[in-house]
Amino acid sequence: xxEEVREKEEFEPKIVGFTCxxxxxxxxxxxxxxxxxxxxxxxxxxxMCSGRLDPMFVLKVLLNGADGAFFSGCHPGExxxxxxxxxxxxxxAALRTILKQFGLDNRFKSYWISASxxxxxxxxxxxxxxxxxxxxxxxLRGEIL
Amino acid sequence: MSKGAxxxxxxxxxxxxxxxxxxVVDCLVLPRxxxxxxxxxxxxxxxxxxxxxxxxxxTAAGVSASAVFAPSFSVNAANILKxxxxxxxxxxxxxxxxxxxxxxxxxxxQMDKESVLLVSADCSGAFTNQDYAANxxxxxxxxxxxxxxxxxxELKGKGVAVREACEICENRLADxxxxxxxxxxxxGGDGDGGKVVVAGLTERGVEALSALELPLxxxxxERAGEKAKIAEAARKKRESLPTASSVxxxxxxxxxxxxxxxxxxxxxxxxxxxxxxxxxxxNPVGGDLLNxxxxxxxxxxxTNQLMYHLTRVYHVSATCVGCGACEDACPKDIPLTRFxxxxxxxxxxxxxxxxxxxxxxxxxxTAYEEEELEEKxx
Ligand code: SF4
Ligand code: SF4
Ligand code: FES
Numbered sequence: 001x002x003e004e005v006r007e008k009e010e011f012e013p014k015i016v017g018f019t020c021x022x023x024x025x026x027x028x029x030x031x032x033x034x035x036x037x038x039x040x041x042x043x044x045x046x047x048m049c050s051g052r053l054d055p056m057f058v059l060k061v062l063l064n065g066a067d068g069a070f071f072s073g074c075h076p077g078e079x080x081x082x083x084x085x086x087x088x089x090x091x092x093a094a095l096r097t098i099l100k101q102f103g104l105d106n107r108f109k110s111y112w113i114s115a116s117x118x119x120x121x122x123x124x125x126x127x128x129x130x131x132x133x134x135x136x137x138x139x140l141r142g143e144i145l
Numbered sequence: 146m147s148k149g150a151x152x153x154x155x156x157x158x159x160x161x162x163x164x165x166x167x168x169v170v171d172c173l174v175l176p177r178x179x180x181x182x183x184x185x186x187x188x189x190x191x192x193x194x195x196x197x198x199x200x201x202x203x204t205a206a207g208v209s210a211s212a213v214f215a216p217s218f219s220v221n222a223a224n225i226l227k228x229x230x231x232x233x234x235x236x237x238x239x240x241x242x243x244x245x246x247x248x249x250x251x252x253x254x255q256m257d258k259e260s261v262l263l264v265s266a267d268c269s270g271a272f273t274n275q276d277y278a279a280n281x282x283x284x285x286x287x288x289x290x291x292x293x294x295x296x297x298x299e300l301k302g303k304g305v306a307v308r309e310a311c312e313i314c315e316n317r318l319a320d321x322x323x324x325x326x327x328x329x330x331x332x333g334g335d336g337d338g339g340k341v342v343v344a345g346l347t348e349r350g351v352e353a354l355s356a357l358e359l360p361l362x363x364x365x366x367e368r369a370g371e372k373a374k375i376a377e378a379a380r381k382k383r384e385s386l387p388t389a390s391s392v393x394x395x396x397x398x399x400x401x402x403x404x405x406x407x408x409x410x411x412x413x414x415x416x417x418x419x420x421x422x423x424x425x426x427x428n429p430v431g432g433d434l435l436n437x438x439x440x441x442x443x444x445x446x447x448t449n450q451l452m453y454h455l456t457r458v459y460h461v462s463a464t465c466v467g468c469g470a471c472e473d474a475c476p477k478d479i480p481l482t483r484f485x486x487x488x489x490x491x492x493x494x495x496x497x498x499x500x501x502x503x504x505x506x507x508x509x510x511t512a513y514e515e516e517e518l519e520e521k522x523x
Contacts, residue, residue: 086513093521
């Protein structure tokens with residue numbers, strides 16, 4: 001293993017996740033109970049629905065120095081409250097367009113992961129953690145804002 | 146084709162009086178000329194028709210074509226009518242960006258659709274009202290060829306520049322706003338012998354004009370070629386504006402911001418009654434402030450500079466009409482046009498939405514397609 005790789009591995013990103021109670025939160029649970037391994041970088045905040053995701057939450061965690069953030073909810077068409085994730089999708093698309101302007105979009109991803117997709121959850125977390133590691137620490141982390 | 150009539154420009158005051166006298170509306174918000182030599186253009190709310198006079202004789206206000214079309218911007222007049230949810234009818238005579246803001250306010254239920262009659266006037270691009278007043282003789286009643294034209298460039302050389310928001314505005318013609326009535330400057334609309342075409346764009350607009358017993362006929366106010374030319378030049382200009390492209394550059398851009406929130410207060414489409422940045426979390430004092438400082442050891446004060454603007458730009462991302470009122474309002478001269486309209490244009494583009502253009506078109510955040518935007522999520 002090269003020196004460079006080892007150095008990057010020392011950085012353990014902090015990732016804040018917002019997940020819907022009815023699907024991804026349960027998927028995270030399932031991943032846990034079925035002993036799927038995934039990196040422990042993510043702190044998950046449970047929402048009752050995608051529709052509860054206020055883009056301000058994401059701005060706030062990124063400005064407060066989180067290295068990454070993600071959102072995950074029920075697949076489109078499968079929202080417990082029928083259309084929460086349809087509205088959320090538009091908000092997220094707008095938010096990511098703004099983040100993109102300022103080079104922050106690659107620190108915030110969204111997924112659809114249902115309650116039965118524990119495996120997918122673990123895999124997604126692994127990939128996300130790798131991606132954020134590659135990006136390195138959030139440049140705003142130590143800054144006085 | 147729209148139903149309309151051609152008026153002599155000096156008859157425009159009579160049209161407004163007629164709207165009041167025939168009780169088409171209970172009051173009117175419109176621009177007038179005031180001050181030394183009538184060089185200042187600002188708004189009034191009129192109830193009594195006798196207060197309107199084309200020359201501004203006696204104590205009446207000088208409401209004329211030369212006030213309506215003047216390349217002068219003071220406030221976004223829609224902001225004045227924000228919260229107009231009473232039954233009394235108000236007519237708003239203003240520039241397309243202001244009318245578009247009013248349309249968004251109607252969609253946001255911050256203005257009652259039945260209570261407003263929107264009258265949109267052709268715009269040539271504008272100067273700030275103070276720049277206009279100081280240079281009114283040179284600028285005249287209308288900016289020939291618009292921003293970027295010979296006259297505008299000549300004035301720019303002397304340090305008198307058209308507002309950047311106007312330079313990047315793609316919708317400067319009256320009928321490009323979701324108005325009821327369009328005032329089209331035809332054949333040198335202001336001076337002697339000038340003509341103005343008054344056209345009803347909606348049923349309500351046509352009804353209003355019919356009530357005044359104007360001889361309505363089919364009028365072609367489409368001007369597609371002119372619109373395309375304006376839009377193309379404006380888009381090019383917008384894309385060439387220097388805009389922060391990293392969060393560090395954005396911090397630099399906002400360095401002087403004192404978070405006075407004047408840009409919010411003067412923004413016609415920023416309307417929350419309980420703005421987050423007035424709440425304890427958004428505007429922390431005392432112990433809350435101390436707690437915030439504990440998070441990182443130190444916190445910039447006033448707090449939330451970046452958070453405030455990033456939140457606000459998201460909040461207006463679908464509805465920003467690019468009027469530049471925020472920039473005019475900033476006491477620290479931060480060129481906010483390079484932030485709000487530029488960033489929101491990118492959001493509006495993904496929804497293919499032009500705020501205020503179509504009254505019936507829902508604001509993107511209040512609608513959805515079952516299959517869309519997946520490529521924008523990851
Ligand atoms: S953000 Fe600025 S440009 Fe956009 S509508 Fe508000 S005041 Fe006008
Ligand atoms: S008006 Fe200017 S100083 Fe005040 S909050 Fe807006 S950007 Fe900051
Ligand atoms: S309940 Fe999961 S997205 Fe609405």
